[in-house]
Amino acid sequence: MTDADLAAHLAEIAGRILIEVRTSGMFEGKALGKAGDQVANQFLVHALCAQRPNDGLLSEEEKDNPERQGKSRVWIVDPVDGTREYGEERSDWAVHVGMAVDGVATLGAVALPGLGQGTVFRSDAPVELPAHHGAPRLLVSRTRPAAEALAVAEMLDGVLVPMGSAGAKAMAVIRGEADIYLHSGGQYEWDSCAPVAVAKAHGLHCSRIDGSPLVYNQADTYMPDLLICRPEWAERVLDAVGQVAAQA
Structure with missing residues (x-):
């Protein structure tokens, strides 16, 4: 196997x-x-x-x-x-x-x-991403939406999509239910390793919210933030995050 x-x-x-x-x-x-x-x-x-x-x-x-x-x-x-x-x-x-x-x-x-x-x-069986036209849909926690995600959604005139687990959110982008999953509230390696592997295989952009790579198998398993999104939105989201950080 x-x-x-x-x-x-x-x-x-x-x-x-x-x-x-x-x-x-x-x-x-x-x-x-x-x-x-x-x-x-x-x-x-x-x-x-x-x-x-x-x-x-x-x-x-x-x-x-x-x-x-x-x-x-x-x-x-x-x-x-x-x-x-x-x-x-x-x-x-x-x-x-x-x-x-x-x-x-x-x-x-x-x-x-x-x-x-x-x-x-x-990750070994990618499917075609459903097409979407219109305002970007941003996934946020249904109980604790991150401030950065809310600010970016406003800057991009986006629509918020509340949802539960990190895996469900990442797969929602693949399923065509959303376009951007931006998380800055802190996670751990197990929250994103499998979703990131699957998302990358489907052609999605995956990185930290400053654009740097996601690195796993670290001594400290805490991962502060995460961005998974359709590739056409990556540059605009990262730029918006940078603007939010500069204003903080």
């Missing part, structure tokens, strides 16, 4: 497990989110350790092993991206299975189980 096939398979199966946990009726709210995180993480970590024992591994729900920093290939996973949305029985949550090679998000799969079984976006 190729790395890409493995990532997609594991993301899909983890998604099925999470749906089963949610429909079991045994948990609700925060308890549901915690149970889903634990079960999906256990499956993903055990599967990756069995299938790719020589690779490094970083998971949101697993104690970090510093040995990963000495590995060229590192799997970076988020068992439930959007735990709140999952616990609230919404559809805008995701499962991330990504790989960074020498610090670069190289391949990945993002499952959106809430949209239906088998909804998995893969």
Whole structure:
């Protein structure tokens, strides 16, 4: 099984497990989110350790092993991206299975189980982006929209699209539901590795909000900001971010 096939398979199966946990009726709210995180993480970590024992591994729900920093290939996973949305029985949550090679998000799969079984976006199977004409649509957190994103949306006469998880937002650009995902509220490597790998494969622009590269498998896994957007908007968004920063 190729790395890409493995990532997609594991993301899909983890998604099925999470749906089963949610429909079991045994948990609700925060308890549901915690149970889903634990079960999906256990499956993903055990599967990756069995299938790719020589690779490094970083998971949101697993104690970090510093040995990963000495590995060229590192799997970076988020068992439930959007735990709140999952616990609230919404559809805008995701499962991330990504790989960074020498610090670069190289391949990945993002499952959106809430949209239906088998909804998995893969870095090795890009699809054509739907055309969009008109005002740019900017994805923002449905609970904590970042100030920079709001300011850029105003400068570009954009339309705000509130949504849950980072993976759901990134895939919304691929699905044609939005054009720009600008986040400056802080994330971690597992929030964006798989989505960035998939987005890049689909021809989207992916960078920090100052235009610098996204670097993974760092000792400090915190990532302050992120920009994923259709390529035709990249220059204008980065310029707008620069103007916002200069005015701050």
